[in-house]
Amino acid sequence: MSALNIVVCVKQVPDSWAEKKLDPADNTLDRDAADAVVNELDEYGVEEALQIQERLGGPESVTVTVLTMGPEKATESIRKALSMGADAAVHVQDAALHGTDAIGTSLVLSKAIERLAPDIVIFGSESTDARMSVVPAMVAERLGRPQLTFAGKVEVEGALVRIQRVTDYGYDTVEASTPVVVSVVEKTNEPRYPSFKGIMAAKKKPVETLGLADLGVSPDEVGIAGAWSSVTSFAARPPRQAGTIVKDEGDGGVKLAEFLASQKFI
Amino acid sequence: MAEVLVLVDHADGDVKKVTYELLTLAARLGEPAAVFVGSGADQAIAGLAEYGATKVYVADVADASDYVTTPLVSALAAAVAVASPAAVLIPSNADGKEAAARLAVRIGSGLITDAVDVTADGGIGAEQSVFGGATIVASAVTHGTPIITVRPNSTPPVVQSAAATRVDLTVELGDADRTARITERVAEERTGRPELTEAAIVVSGGRGVGSPEGFAVVEALADSLGAAVGASRAATDAGWYPHQFQVGQTGKTVSPQLYLANGISGAIQHRAGMQTSKTIVAVNKDSEAPIFELVDFGVVGDLHQVLPQLTDEVKKRKG
Numbered sequence A: 001m002s003a004l005n006i007v008v009c010v011k012q013v014p015d016s017w018a019e020k021k022l023d024p025a026d027n028t029l030d031r032d033a034a035d036a037v038v039n040e041l042d043e044y045g046v047e048e049a050l051q052i053q054e055r056l057g058g059p060e061s062v063t064v065t066v067l068t069m070g071p072e073k074a075t076e077s078i079r080k081a082l083s084m085g086a087d088a089a090v091h092v093q094d095a096a097l098h099g100t101d102a103i104g105t106s107l108v109l110s111k112a113i114e115r116l117a118p119d120i121v122i123f124g125s126e127s128t129d130a131r132m133s134v135v136p137a138m139v140a141e142r143l144g145r146p147q148l149t150f151a152g153k154v155e156v157e158g159a160l161v162r163i164q165r166v167t168d169y170g171y172d173t174v175e176a177s178t179p180v181v182v183s184v185v186e187k188t189n190e191p192r193y194p195s196f197k198g199i200m201a202a203k204k205k206p207v208e209t210l211g212l213a214d215l216g217v218s219p220d221e222v223g224i225a226g227a228w229s230s231v232t233s234f235a236a237r238p239p240r241q242a243g244t245i246v247k248d249e250g251d252g253g254v255k256l257a258e259f260l261a262s263q264k265f266i
Numbered sequence B: 001m002a003e004v005l006v007l008v009d010h011a012d013g014d015v016k017k018v019t020y021e022l023l024t025l026a027a028r029l030g031e032p033a034a035v036f037v038g039s040g041a042d043q044a045i046a047g048l049a050e051y052g053a054t055k056v057y058v059a060d061v062a063d064a065s066d067y068v069t070t071p072l073v074s075a076l077a078a079a080v081a082v083a084s085p086a087a088v089l090i091p092s093n094a095d096g097k098e099a100a101a102r103l104a105v106r107i108g109s110g111l112i113t114d115a116v117d118v119t120a121d122g123g124i125g126a127e128q129s130v131f132g133g134a135t136i137v138a139s140a141v142t143h144g145t146p147i148i149t150v151r152p153n154s155t156p157p158v159v160q161s162a163a164a165t166r167v168d169l170t171v172e173l174g175d176a177d178r179t180a181r182i183t184e185r186v187a188e189e190r191t192g193r194p195e196l197t198e199a200a201i202v203v204s205g206g207r208g209v210g211s212p213e214g215f216a217v218v219e220a221l222a223d224s225l226g227a228a229v230g231a232s233r234a235a236t237d238a239g240w241y242p243h244q245f246q247v248g249q250t251g252k253t254v255s256p257q258l259y260l261a262n263g264i265s266g267a268i269q270h271r272a273g274m275q276t277s278k279t280i281v282a283v284n285k286d287s288e289a290p291i292f293e294l295v296d297f298g299v300v301g302d303l304h305q306v307l308p309q310l311t312d313e314v315k316k317r318k319g
Helices: A040-055 A072-084 A102-116 A135-143 A196-202 A252-262 B017-029 B041-050 B070-083 B094-107 B215-225 B233-237 B303-318
Strands: A004-009 A012-014 A036-038 A062-069 A088-092 A120-124 A147-157 A160-166 A170-177 A180-184 A207-210 A229-236 A244-247 B003-007 B031-037 B055-059 B087-091 B111-119 B125-130 B135-141 B147-150 B165-168 B181-187 B201-205 B228-231 B258-262 B279-284 B297-300
Touching: A004 A040, A004 A102, A012 A072, A036 A040, A036 A072, A040 A062, A040 A072, A040 A120, A040 A147, A040 A180, A062 A072, A062 A102, A072 A088, A072 A196, A072 A207, A088 A102, A102 A135, A102 B094, A120 A135, A135 A147, A135 A180, A135 B094, A147 A170, A147 B094, A160 A180, A160 B181, A244 A252, A252 B279, A252 B297, A252 B303, B003 B017, B003 B070, B017 B031, B017 B041, B017 B087, B017 B111, B017 B147, B031 B041, B031 B070, B041 B055, B055 B070, B070 B087, B070 B094, B087 B094, B094 B111, B094 B147, B111 B135, B201 B215, B215 B228, B215 B258, B215 B303, B228 B233, B279 B303
Parallel strands: A004 A062, A004 A120, A062 A088, A088 A207, A120 A180, A147 A180, A244 B297, B003 B031, B003 B087, B031 B055, B055 B165, B087 B147, B111 B147, B201 B228, B201 B258, B258 B279, B279 B297
Antiparallel strands: A012 A036, A147 A160, A160 A170, A170 B181, A229 B135, B111 B125, B125 B135
């Protein structure tokens, strides 16, 4: 048993640089319409966990476990995180989970976290598909753990965790005692690329697969039917009317000023 | 008519504009009632009345600002218990979204975040702009009291005087509310510019700005227009401009009256944060840059030439 256990939550999302679509059949995200990748901000979460591990004495003293909820395909994201250096993984996978909202997701993750009982849970501060930034706060609420979210910097000193919470004006220093829930922004670190050695090692690392029954969650608490909000309709935004484009011939600033004046901005 | 609660966004009683926008939207759904947490309520009430608050629930928790989110959640839960509201509207910023998230779990209600509009026909619903603004989604809460976070600048605030009767709430912070303690607030730079998400005009710079020093021309233009300054991820990742000013996916979402994108190509990462701006203007050297597909007016040229000329022209016209 390590002195410190860290769980990093990782979500698989459609490539954040690709155009995303909703599936008209059930108004959920069409996950086949774009390549699936690890949510970019979750890579920062994995990196932060690995850096804490390195600072505090390596795998002998700190264990990093990856936790993901998603279809079988999400195994790819688990492999990526393990290739970066995480020690083990837990994959919550269940047919009933399709269409689960943030409330249901926070329930499932909380149950899995309770089972793993880590000192520190780390999330990316937002997923690039849903962009709600609410699951870390919901998990903190459910587990009654201190919420150290939107961290631009994380420090661990014994049982004390201190972060810089990014604000509109700079940052707030926030601290709490473990066990805690942390979320990180991309300012925190620079995620490493998996090395060849890391990729090979990842193949041998343990991945535990759990279903809803293992977590004591009923199928009617999750999925589309268990969601507490629903998409009633959706439509593509009407394209913007083509604007006026001019080439700067030494008077670009003046022309722009004329446009702004015509729109009463100046 | 049932009350619709609005969480007041304020700093020691200095109320932010988004609160008035939310009161304006609340009036469409029911009777607007404000929830004020912390100190400074006396200073805030007149303004809340002016924008239609029939009641102001006050949770004057002395150390509310010392803890992350939890005092807001406890106060909102207490107000919900007293008012049995038709809905709860909360500003869609970091604190607001997290308070809404915890409230949803605590009172067992559905949550919609980042709404750009709310509707009352056939039950309370919300409109969201997703996938970089490319798709408009209509959503509804199907369980409990609808909790909706609304983006700043979603609607112009409308003056509609109301009584704003003060109702004091008894909110005791428990040990669980006092776990994540704020020990220090650090203001990295007080620029005197409006806040990015609330500003009517945003002037942004990207890769084309070229260097940290290059942002001087962006800032000069912003100051001539009374605008906020934003930056693309390329510029913040390069360390040219502080992270908290990043506009786009993984950064801030803005929806100003006027957005000026300078040296920004307009990849989806950036569009996700600004596509709902009312009027969009761009300056870019590359005539093929995707940002030009969004603009009302674009200049193909070097921003280091165009912006100083524009700044001079703005100053001249403003006299």
